[in-house]
Amino acid sequence: MTSRLPKYLTQDELHRLFAVISSPRDRALFALIYHYGLRVDEATMLTLEDVDLKNHRIRLRRLKNGLGGEKPLWRHTAKQLRAYLRVRNDAGPYLFTGREGPLKKRQIQNLFDSYAKAAGIRGRSVHALRHSIAVHLLDAGRGIEYVADHLGHKNIQNTRIYAQISHPLREQVFRELERHPKIVRIA
Numbered sequence: 001m002t003s004r005l006p007k008y009l010t011q012d013e014l015h016r017l018f019a020v021i022s023s024p025r026d027r028a029l030f031a032l033i034y035h036y037g038l039r040v041d042e043a044t045m046l047t048l049e050d051v052d053l054k055n056h057r058i059r060l061r062r063l064k065n066g067l068g069g070e071k072p073l074w075r076h077t078a079k080q081l082r083a084y085l086r087v088r089n090d091a092g093p094y095l096f097t098g099r100e101g102p103l104k105k106r107q108i109q110n111l112f113d114s115y116a117k118a119a120g121i122r123g124r125s126v127h128a129l130r131h132s133i134a135v136h137l138l139d140a141g142r143g144i145e146y147v148a149d150h151l152g153h154k155n156i157q158n159t160r161i162y163a164q165i166s167h168p169l170r171e172q173v174f175r176e177l178e179r180h181p182k183i184v185r186i187a
Helices: 011-019 024-036 040-044 075-087 105-118 128-139 144-151 160-164 167-179
Strands: 057-060 069-072
Touching (some): 011 024, 024 075, 024 105, 040 105, 128 144, 128 160
């Protein structure tokens, strides 16, 4: 096969990454990118109004014609957001800000690179967090349709690449097919 599989972080690498991030803003930022499979540009577009901590909801705007909308807020992510918002300086409507207004794509990429290096993670970009949640959801037994919806993919074909990475999913599908009444058993 000529297409390369997406690079992602293992659970161990993610633990190592978050272990080196002490900034509440950056912990919340990268938790959101990972948990929701956000593209960096989608993270930069988030506003304070998009987050409803009381009702555990978040509004996502997807790029590339993706399917956005309101989603439940992961409790772990809500905890990171609360910690960040307690220390956030009021710097306008955008959720993630720096000294000069909203964080820019390049700043987020540079932050990820420095944290990844500190965690001993090589050869991954911040976009690998998006790939990571897809693989981890499949590993957790979620179906390809759920993962497509989670990533905002309109076309499920864009999600199929992750099934080549997730061995538990492939094994599970094979075992189900093996027992399927439409598959002839050769005795």
